[in-house]
Amino acid sequence: MDGKDDDDCEFTDEDFSKVVLVDIEGVDLAFQVKREDGEDEVAAGLMPTRTAVDMATTGADGIASAGLVTLGDVGGVSKVIGSTDGIVVTFYNCDKTVALHQQAFISGTGFAEATGVIAIPVVITATASDGGAGIDLESVTALLNGNAFFDGTNPPAVLPTFPEKLQVIVGGRSLSGVSMALAHDSAFNDLKIVYQPSRPKLMAGANLAVLNAIRDRAGNAQANPLPQAFSYP
Numbered sequence: 207m208d209g210k211d212d213d214d215c216e217f218t219d220e221d222f223s224k225v226v227l228v229d230i231e232g233v234d235l236a237f238q239v240k241r242e243d244g245e246d247e248v249a250a251g252l253m254p255t256r257t258a259v260d261m262a263t264t265g266a267d268g269i270a271s272a273g274l275v276t277l278g279d280v281g282g283v284s285k286v287i288g289s290t291d292g293i294v295v296t297f298y299n300c301d302k303t304v305a306l307h308q309q310a311f312i313s314g315t316g317f318a319e320a321t322g323v324i325a326i327p328v329v330i331t332a333t334a335s336d337g338g339a340g341i342d343l344e345s346v347t348a349l350l351n352g353n354a355f356f357d358g359t360n361p362p363a364v365l366p367t368f369p370e371k372l373q374v375i376v377g378g379r380s381l382s383g384v385s386m387a388l389a390h391d392s393a394f395n396d397l398k399i400v401y402q403p404s405r406p407k408l409m410a411g412a413n414l415a416v417l418n419a420i421r422d423r424a425g426n427a428q429a430n431p432l433p434q435a436f437s438y439p
Contacts (some may be wrong), residue, residue: 229268235288236261237272242283249371252279252369252404279405280369281327289318291301312372327402334416340393345421348399355401361389373400393423408438
């Protein structure tokens with residue numbers, strides 16, 4: 207237990223209590239940002255979460271900064287990743303002359319550290335219930351700033367998840383899509399629509415979310431819900 211390899215590379219009995227972390231100066235780190243859900247804002251024509259610089263070099267404290275992080279157009283968790291393929295190490299002789307100066311600790315996959323950042327999305331929730339005849343889904347229209355994000359007369363066969371996310375929940379069950387037949391034959395006791403818009407769907411300043419008057423299966427219309435105003439950002 208003396209920290210010396212005197213038993214043919216058997217390391218499990220060695221003393222590593224004197225191992226210390228050393229700040230390494232002069233290491234070039236490349237920065238990139240990746241969404242945790244694997245989606246790509248750029249491919250969707252939107253601005254991604256991004257760092258102020260793409261590359262930086264560690265200082266005497268062993269730290270390299272990516273600078274200011276600007277959040278993207280779609281809410282969610284992103285990881286700011288700083289990585290390097292290898293670290294340059296200088297080996298010295300006993301007389302302190304340089305014996306070797308080369309890139310060591312090389313990995314085929316690189317060395318990386320990641321920091322998570324969260325862009326909190328705007329979430330619009332519309333709820334309705336009818337314990338009698340049940341809700342006629344074809345009668346439901348929900349709008350943001352005059353644009354429908356759900357239209358029961360033309361429902362999405364597959365609910366979008368990116369860059370806008372839409373959930374339709376009936377009876378506590380989240381649907382993956384809404385067919386025309388389902389909308390036409392529906393008679394739900396309760397309905398929840400949850401919408402997460404991307405930034406271009408929002409207006410700077412005042413925004414307005416509206417749910418129209420909903421009919422039940424007997425054709426009776428509920429009272430018009432009050433429009434909900436909110437400001438952004």
